[in-house]
Amino acid sequence: MSPTDYARKQIAGRGIPVPGNDIDTDRIIPARFLKEVTFETMGEHAFEDARKQNPEHPFNSPAYKGASVLVVGQNFGCGSSREHAPQALMRWGIRAIVGGSFGEIFFGNCVMLGIPCLTVSQADLEWLQREIGKTPQTPVSVDVEKQEVRFGDRVIKAAVPDGPRKQLVAGTWDSTAVLLDAGDAIEATAKKLPYVAGF
Amino acid sequence: MARTLLDKVWEAHTVRTLPSGQTQLLIGLHLIHEVTTPQAFQMLKDAKLKVRMPERTFATLDHIIPTTDQTRPYKDPLAEEMAVHMIRNAKDYGVPLFDMATGKQGIVHVIGPELGLSQPGMTIACGDSHTSTHGAVGAIAFGIGTTQVRDVLATQCLAMAKPKLRQVRVDGALARGVYAKDVILWIINQLGVKGGVGFAYEYAGSVIERMTMEERLTVCNMSIEGGARCGYVNPDQTTIDYVRGRQYAPQGAAFDRAATWWKSVATEPGAEFDDVKRLDGAAIEPVVTWGINPGMSVGVSQRIPKPESAAEADRSTFREALAHMGFEAEQPIKGAKIDVAFVGSCTNGRLSDLRAAAEVAKKGKVAKHVRALIVPGSQQVEKAAEAEGLHEIFRAAGFEWRKAGCSMCLGMNPDVLVGREMSASSSNRNFIGRQGSPTGRTLLMSPAMVAAAAISGAVADVREILK
Numbered sequence: 001m002s003p004t005d006y007a008r009k010q011i012a013g014r015g016i017p018v019p020g021n022d023i024d025t026d027r028i029i030p031a032r033f034l035k036e037v038t039f040e041t042m043g044e045h046a047f048e049d050a051r052k053q054n055p056e057h058p059f060n061s062p063a064y065k066g067a068s069v070l071v072v073g074q075n076f077g078c079g080s081s082r083e084h085a086p087q088a089l090m091r092w093g094i095r096a097i098v099g100g101s102f103g104e105i106f107f108g109n110c111v112m113l114g115i116p117c118l119t120v121s122q123a124d125l126e127w128l129q130r131e132i133g134k135t136p137q138t139p140v141s142v143d144v145e146k147q148e149v150r151f152g153d154r155v156i157k158a159a160v161p162d163g164p165r166k167q168l169v170a171g172t173w174d175s176t177a178v179l180l181d182a183g184d185a186i187e188a189t190a191k192k193l194p195y196v197a198g199f
Numbered sequence: 200m201a202r203t204l205l206d207k208v209w210e211a212h213t214v215r216t217l218p219s220g221q222t223q224l225l226i227g228l229h230l231i232h233e234v235t236t237p238q239a240f241q242m243l244k245d246a247k248l249k250v251r252m253p254e255r256t257f258a259t260l261d262h263i264i265p266t267t268d269q270t271r272p273y274k275d276p277l278a279e280e281m282a283v284h285m286i287r288n289a290k291d292y293g294v295p296l297f298d299m300a301t302g303k304q305g306i307v308h309v310i311g312p313e314l315g316l317s318q319p320g321m322t323i324a325c326g327d328s329h330t331s332t333h334g335a336v337g338a339i340a341f342g343i344g345t346t347q348v349r350d351v352l353a354t355q356c357l358a359m360a361k362p363k364l365r366q367v368r369v370d371g372a373l374a375r376g377v378y379a380k381d382v383i384l385w386i387i388n389q390l391g392v393k394g395g396v397g398f399a400y401e402y403a404g405s406v407i408e409r410m411t412m413e414e415r416l417t418v419c420n421m422s423i424e425g426g427a428r429c430g431y432v433n434p435d436q437t438t439i440d441y442v443r444g445r446q447y448a449p450q451g452a453a454f455d456r457a458a459t460w461w462k463s464v465a466t467e468p469g470a471e472f473d474d475v476k477r478l479d480g481a482a483i484e485p486v487v488t489w490g491i492n493p494g495m496s497v498g499v500s501q502r503i504p505k506p507e508s509a510a511e512a513d514r515s516t517f518r519e520a521l522a523h524m525g526f527e528a529e530q531p532i533k534g535a536k537i538d539v540a541f542v543g544s545c546t547n548g549r550l551s552d553l554r555a556a557a558e559v560a561k562k563g564k565v566a567k568h569v570r571a572l573i574v575p576g577s578q579q580v581e582k583a584a585e586a587e588g589l590h591e592i593f594r595a596a597g598f599e600w601r602k603a604g605c606s607m608c609l610g611m612n613p614d615v616l617v618g619r620e621m622s623a624s625s626s627n628r629n630f631i632g633r634q635g636s637p638t639g640r641t642l643l644m645s646p647a648m649v650a651a652a653a654i655s656g657a658v659a660d661v662r663e664i665l666k
Contacts, residue, residue: 019515020515020516020519021512021513021515021516022392022393022491022492022513022516024492024628024630026609026628026630026631026632026633027630027631027632030610030632030637031609031610031611031632031633031635032610032611032615032635034234034611035263035275035277035278035280035281035611036277037237037238037241037280037281037284038237038238038241039238039345049631049632049637050631052637053637053638073512074393074512075392075393075396075426078392078393078426078492079328079423079628079630080327080328080342080609080628081235081326081327081328081330081342081343081344082234082235082344083235083238083326083344083345083346084345086344100512101393101396102396103393103396103426104396104397104426104428105328105342105343105344105423105428108343108344108347109344109345109346109347112344112346112347113346122512161360162219162220163217163219163220163221163358163360164219166218166219166220167219167221167358170218170219172218172219175346175347175350175358176246176248176349176350176353176354178217178218178223178358179223179350179353179354179356179357179358180353180354182214182215182223182354182356185214185215186214186225186251186354186355186356189212189213189214189225190225190227190252190355192211193211193212193225193227194320194456194457194460195227195318195320195321195449195457195460196227196255198449198453199449199453199454199456199457199460
């Protein structure tokens with residue numbers, strides 16, 4: 001694939017709100033579903049326990065079927081480093097996440113999968129969750145490059161830190177190739193370290 | 200200008216600055232386990248890449264293994280499949296694997312320091328958020344996701360932005376019955392579960408300086424629960440004495456040269472931090488979590504707070520926590536009935552943790568309605584504990600003495616809660632469903648407090664038992 005196939009400048013799709021703060025990765029995908037050597041089945045288990053305990057959970061609602069922009073609260077994805085969490089959301093159909101703040105490892109894992117996570121103010125995320133609830137068919141448009149989220153007539157100011165934003169927009173979030181480009185500089189850096197050189 | 204350990208380690212491991220502005224950071228030690236690597240090895244295979252530095256990569260089996268009958272194949276076919284993949288990938292790619300036969304198997308964050316693999320001044324990565332543990336030896340240690348594991352396997356590097364640095368100072372003197380676990384739970388209580396987002400934590404102050412290495416490992420382990428990307432303690436004589444003589448530590452004259460370098464990477468006096476937070480160690484009492492994240496805690500003599508005491512935006516989570524736990528606001532945490540007691544995990548599965556629990560176990564018998572498990576963090580911890588007779592103390596008191604593994608910390612092996620069981624646990628997360636039952640409940644506390652709860656049948660104040 002060329003870098004343009006990877007570019008994540010704008011993403012538009014129907015929204016799905018999951019309210020609440022500190023939603024951890026064990027909620028997104030409970031550890032017992034991690035016993036897999038591939039990520040293939042992860043989408044089926046997104047929010048599995050939360051959905052069973054709460055029939056009203058947005059991931060159960062036919063109104064949000066086919067949604068691709070997830071709107072969450074503060075500290076979403078805190079907890080474990082399991083990439084299974086963003087994998088589960090991605091395989092369910094999520095392409096971008098808008099929220100108050102994100103667990104750092106989760107955020108990094110999302111970037112590695114080309115899923116932009118944008119932060120917006122508490123007031124804006126509450127408004128967005130409410131409005132999506134009223135008209136779930138209205139598309140949410142996420143502009144990574146301009147750091148904006150559009151819903152209906154409204155344009156909400158959003159933020160993505162510089163580094164990840166550049167990676168997403170340029171399509172260089174698939175980092176292995178970028179890191180491999182350093183070539184022998186990797187070994188050269190290693191050799192200078194006393195513990196690699198053997199003290 | 201005076202520099203911090205983070206500055207020095209970051210600079211020494213910088214390969215280059217990437218177009219994104221991030222650093223291409225060399226990883227000096229890559230630890231891997233069966234849960235977060237099979238997909239990474241598959242990606243490597245698909246891209247026809249090799250492991251770049253297999254000699255800087257080490258594997259273990261920990262999350263999925265049973266702690267009773269460890270004969271293969273495991274009864275759970277999914278667990279067996281994960282083990283098979285780990286064993287085969289380690290063999291195919293020339294990565295050393297600490298399996299059961301080596302006598303050195305254990306939880307990845309227990310065996311890294313124990314074997315002397317984790318050393319001061321290193322960068323360390325592992326596909327597990329509790330990799331922050333290794334910061335206790337004066338390393339910069341990150342938990343990473345599976346695609347990043349692929350990157351480290353293929354390139355020995357990560358693309359990362361340098362975090363800001365907050366010094367967390369704990370001064371004063373801890374009271375008897377107050378342990379490293381209480382210190383870190385209290386830090387998280389005070390700074391919040393997202394307080395550390397964007398930061399690395401440097402733990403300092405007289406309480407931290409006086410801590411043993413095992414205590415520092417407990418503190419750094421839970422950095423991630425406070426939102427911090429990593430946490431570390433500056434290397435000092437305690438660090439050097441700890442590393443000396445371990446299997447992978449430098450030997451002879453090389454050790455002395457190493458020790459000189461290790462001391463040189465410590466933060467220099469007068470270095471500036473992006474933020475400094477101070478806590479009074481003398482004010483900390485044994486801490487117990489009452490809610491569904493590790494910041495929802497109180498001192499054991501305290502009552503569960505009211506939702507109104509939380510910030511507006513946090514109140515719904517607060518109410519959800521009370522409902523899940525079956526607690527009322529303003530109820531004392533002491534006396535809350537438990538069904539299960541678990542001592543173990545990468546947070547508190549080391550020899551000193553088992554000793555602390557055993558000291559309490561000597562004072563009574565496990566309450567009739569309580570199922571109590573003691574799970575050493577590694578085969579070496581198991582052996583050392585047995586050499587001291589700790590297993591006899593536990594058995595005599597009615598605790599089960601298990602084999603090394605992650606066990607009941609995360610519900611990926613046969614050790615799980617059943618239904619709404621309430622667990623007193625020395626692990627690190629009280630998230631809903633964490634211990635394997637979607638409706639199970641977790642109270643985090645120190646190993647001594649877990650033992651106290653086990654013999655009392657309810658949350659108890661270990662200070663009263665140790666009197």
